[in-house]
Amino acid sequence: MRSPLFGGRGRSSGGIPTNLSHSGTSTTFSSSASASSHKSATTTSSSCKNPVKSAARSVAEALVACFTPPEQDKKSSTSAFNNDSSASSSGSRKRRSSNLSIYGSSNDSTRTKEPGSVKFTMEEILKATRNFSPSFKIGQGGFGTVYKGQLGDGTLVAVKRAKKIVYDKHLGVEFQSEVQTLSKVEHLNLVKFYGFLEHDDERILVVEYVPNGTLREHLDCVHGNVLDFASRLDIAIDVAHAITYLHMYTDHPVIHRDIKSSNILLTENSRAKVADFGFARLAADSESGATHVSTQVKGTAGYLDPEYLKTYQLTEKSDVYSFGVLLVELVTGRRPIEPKRELKERITARWAVKKFTNGDAILVLDPRLARSPANNFALEKILELSLQCLAPHRQNRPAMKKCAEILWSIRKDYKELLSTSDVI
Numbered sequence: 384m385r386s387p388l389f390g391g392r393g394r395s396s397g398g399i400p401t402n403l404s405h406s407g408t409s410t411t412f413s414s415s416a417s418a419s420s421h422k423s424a425t426t427t428s429s430s431c432k433n434p435v436k437s438a439a440r441s442v443a444e445a446l447v448a449c450f451t452p453p454e455q456d457k458k459s460s461t462s463a464f465n466n467d468s469s470a471s472s473s474g475s476r477k478r479r480s481s482n483l484s485i486y487g488s489s490n491d492s493t494r495t496k497e498p499g500s501v502k503f504t505m506e507e508i509l510k511a512t513r514n515f516s517p518s519f520k521i522g523q524g525g526f527g528t529v530y531k532g533q534l535g536d537g538t539l540v541a542v543k544r545a546k547k548i549v550y551d552k553h554l555g556v557e558f559q560s561e562v563q564t565l566s567k568v569e570h571l572n573l574v575k576f577y578g579f580l581e582h583d584d585e586r587i588l589v590v591e592y593v594p595n596g597t598l599r600e601h602l603d604c605v606h607g608n609v610l611d612f613a614s615r616l617d618i619a620i621d622v623a624h625a626i627t628y629l630h631m632y633t634d635h636p637v638i639h640r641d642i643k644s645s646n647i648l649l650t651e652n653s654r655a656k657v658a659d660f661g662f663a664r665l666a667a668d669s670e671s672g673a674t675h676v677s678t679q680v681k682g683t684a685g686y687l688d689p690e691y692l693k694t695y696q697l698t699e700k701s702d703v704y705s706f707g708v709l710l711v712e713l714v715t716g717r718r719p720i721e722p723k724r725e726l727k728e729r730i731t732a733r734w735a736v737k738k739f740t741n742g743d744a745i746l747v748l749d750p751r752l753a754r755s756p757a758n759n760f761a762l763e764k765i766l767e768l769s770l771q772c773l774a775p776h777r778q779n780r781p782a783m784k785k786c787a788e789i790l791w792s793i794r795k796d797y798k799e800l801l802s803t804s805d806v807i
């Protein structure tokens with residue numbers, strides 16, 4: 384069903400570049416270069432039904448079950464594991480801050496430096512991660528290794544330990560950037576910052592642990608179940624809210640610079656939290672007259688704003704572009720670049736927008752999702768919005784706040800359609 388409000392047919396597919404690779408040393412390729420070809424599902428069932436992945440999931444679940452730090456107080460460990468991170472957030476943060484003040488009173492290096500920014504001691508970090516035990520390792524990224532940990536007060540955290548090479552090459556500035564940025568933001572849909580450690584060669588960030596994996600993992604069905612359309616819409620809204628918050632942060636707007644599905648972490652209730660401010664930079668202060676920040680190109684191939692690539696001028700609209708790529712990813716389930724597909728389908732956003740403008744949006748819907756009136760409606764509306772976000776010139780892209788409003792309205796209409804339809 385095509386919405387009468389839609390009017391997308393016959394539009395130009397815009398300036399989505401056919402070659403999004405970038406040879407700059409600072410561009411990361413994590414999503415694309417490692418992308419295996421997307422495996423189309425032939426079922427609309429809510430289960431991924433992939434025996435290999437189911438086995439992997441069982442192993443992962445067994446590992447998680449073994450993961451509770453053995454020497455912690457059982458009660459606090461259990462409640463921490465069972466709590467949804469969003470539910471426990473503010474109370475736990477307050478407790479954490481007050482505990483840190485207590486720790487800080489005994490040692491200058493642990494004293495709270497400024498609101499929201501807390502220094503940890505190496506002792507605390509080692510205790511939380513059991514000396515960086517390999518069994519506590521939960522991930523590896525461009526920044527370094529990520530460990531799950533538990534603080535003295537029971538708070539579960541992700542401990543991000545910078546690679547030495549990262550520190551040598553970039554991290555002097557990068558680390559300060561991440562710390563400064565993280566310490567100033569607090570939003571339900573942003574991963575919370577608990578503190579940091581700078582000690583000799585070590586650069587460590589301690590952030591909120593978000594228990595349910597990345598959005599990319601969910602789109603790949605790594606966790607077993609297919610993410611339904613309603614959840615994808617909720618996630619898009621959560622992310623739009625998080626970025627709106629960053630962009631509209633009154634004193635110093637923040638540009639995330641690396642919005643992508645592997646930087647979106649999900650809570651147990653499938654609510655999204657945007658992570659990884661390693662590349663974030665404070666945006667230009669509009670009062671100073673500057674309109675952009677001119678800087679080294681950073682980001683992830685497939686999500687990069689072509690205008691930023693051309694001019695090196697970074698604005699909030701670069702995040703809007705990446706968000707447009709993310710929207711396409713959410714509705715198609717595909718990665719932004721799929722090198723193993725035939726040429727015209729390799730750049731997912733380009734392929735999806737072309738199908739949409741030709742009136743064939745339905746052909747790009749993630750085959751794991753049902754073709755219902757509500758899903759078809761929301762698919763078209765989301766593709767229409769992503770087309771705007773992907774406009775080649777930034778002045779033609781909507782502000783992130785506008786994106787959030789449009790998505791709210793899509794969700795409202797989607798729910799109304801759902802209530803008049805049996806098929807989800």
Ligand SMILES: Nc1ncnc2c1ncn2[C@@H]1O[C@H](COP(=O)(O)OP(=O)(O)OP(=O)(O)O)[C@@H](O)[C@H]1O
Pocket residue numbers: 411413521522523524525526527528529541543574590591592593594596597641645646648658659
């Ligand atoms: N706060 C967190 N809570 C739970 N898991 C996390 C958290 N932060 C990171 N992880 C896990 O660690 C992995 C690596 O995260 P990291 O942010 O270092 O790199 P990345 O975003 O995957 O890659 P890149 O460096 O290219 O951005 C994530 O994919 C995720 O599985």
